[in-house]
Amino acid sequence: MEETAITIYDVAREANVSMATVSRVVNGNPNVREATRAKVLEVIDRLDYRPNAVARGLASKKTTTIGVVIPDISDTYFATLARGIDDIATMYKYNAIIANSDSDDKKEVHVVNNLLAKQVDGVIFMGNRITDSVRAEFSRSRTPVVLAGTVDGDEQFASVNIDYVSASREAVNQLAKSNKKVAFLSGPLVDEINGQRLAGYKEALKENKLKYTEALIFESKYSYEDGIAIAERIKNSGATAAYVANDELAVGLLNGLLDLGLEIPEDFEIITSNNSPVTNYTRPSISSIEQPLYDIGAVAMRLLTKLMGKEEIEEKTVILPHGIVEKNTTK
Template identity: 40%
Template sequence: MTATIKDVAKKAGVGLGTVSRVLNNHPSVSEETKKKVLEAIKELDYNPNAIARSLKIKSTNSIGVMIPDISSAFYSDIVRGIEDIANKYKYNIILLNTDLKREKEKEALITLKEKKVDGILFISNTINDKLKKDFRKINIPVVLIATKDKNEEFHSVTIDNEEAAYKATEYLIKLGHNKIAMLAGKNDDPNAGIPRIEGYKRALTENKIAVREDYIFHGDYKFKSGFQNMLKIIKLKDKPSAIFAASDTMAVGAASCAMQHGFKIPDDFSLIGFDGIELAQYFYPPITTIKQPRYEMGAKGMEKLLKLIQGEEIEKGEVLEFELVERSSCKLKGD
């Protein structure tokens, strides 16, 4: 008589779901359990039909990845982390660029549902009520990367943006700066904009430095907004001695503008960025930054999604550690 998956489960002393996860090489199974199942499969000469198994669990072994801007240096390492874990477990990636536009996000969700993806990774954009409703409607497991929804209904992988901004601003304060401007994101963005502004303000307040609204300049994290806002800063009569930029790309834009107008970094302006992209590392002078663990965010997000697909209970929000990387764009005030 031909052995069945039930026979394997009984022999190994595990449930049917565990055998299924071993057959699909899922990361959630311990090495000890995997060994028991594989030994049972060998002893019983069990030969699963891959096609039948795929039909039974209705799996396409494909994952949809919704990314705001495929050309952005920030997202490349996140996608690399996703891809490496996906390849390891034989999943295909469908990458869709949304340009942070709600209509394109809606179209992307329709496309992914039609392609019957097993799960979706949504990267970076703010999660509003309409998008949450769309997520529920398609009834496909979703994990958020570099963003989270307000009530944490969905699983996510992020950093503590407020604390990271606090540490960046505190670093400048410890160097003796008390006139610190911020190149911020949007003040209605609960994902990264507001938390980073709040972290900046908290660091100033706790160090008894007045928060000056005329030192906060809003942008879209891109080079052009960093450049244009730096034009405003260099025209100020009471110029800051240091600047915290909420993205490395804005920091590079600001530095380029300053140097084109005869100012020096860090002699005239100390400058710290945010993200840890290569552009900041190889710019001259190399820019001090808050480094986000972007590869790890992608890898962790993919691992979390695979567990959701298998019906496992896992923690909702995972907050990863960031790192302050010191380079040449900051110096002690007065040196």
């Protein structure tokens, strides 16, 4: 026999109250007598009633869900950001739908469209850049959007980041104290975030009177395997240090250089960008720019709740503080 879903009507009938009262109990409305609330909750438990979020959404024009677009859920950097988002979402009684875009431009558009089709109340977008196609989808839908750890040069959308120019300048300054040739290793330079990091790299070279040369600039995918694969080219470039734009990439580079027989940090120094947990798992542990990853996620979600609630926003482009953590890949 096919089970029929328990409805709000069944709960109201069984508890001998109005449907409006059941709705008030389910939504945590304080205007319900304690004895009535207890009776309704007992019936909800006994009948295993689950409120239909979609139906509730149709009534209130809100689905109380938000979409979160992540390029790579297995990357600890994005996972830590997502944790900050989820905690604040829960606090404001929103459910988060997390969608993985695999850093693939076509899949990203598909994922964004899927979320918008689900009528989410808002979207937090994490990606290495915001493509024109994704920008067009967001502009077409009136859904509020906040970028987390993603740079939008046009400042069309609200965003939460650190100052990547100044962070990479500090990192490269550190390396330039004892190295004449510092390599720059990042994902694609079309990603605005890497453009900012490169600008900081160039500023640091200038401050240390070192010549900028294309031969020390390396572009790659953001992965551990790519870090290993590029190690030999970086060693052959004559560089004795590298600033790396992604932690998984930095771990790959570290292991690749160790495989080539280099001593770290004696022969080669490394500073990476995100200080995600993976930087502590390596031996030696990797020195890094320190970002408040959890806070970037949490602040982005709080900003989104304000946009969804049409509240006044003082600052649409939020820049959080950063630092540098010296571990064992620097002298």
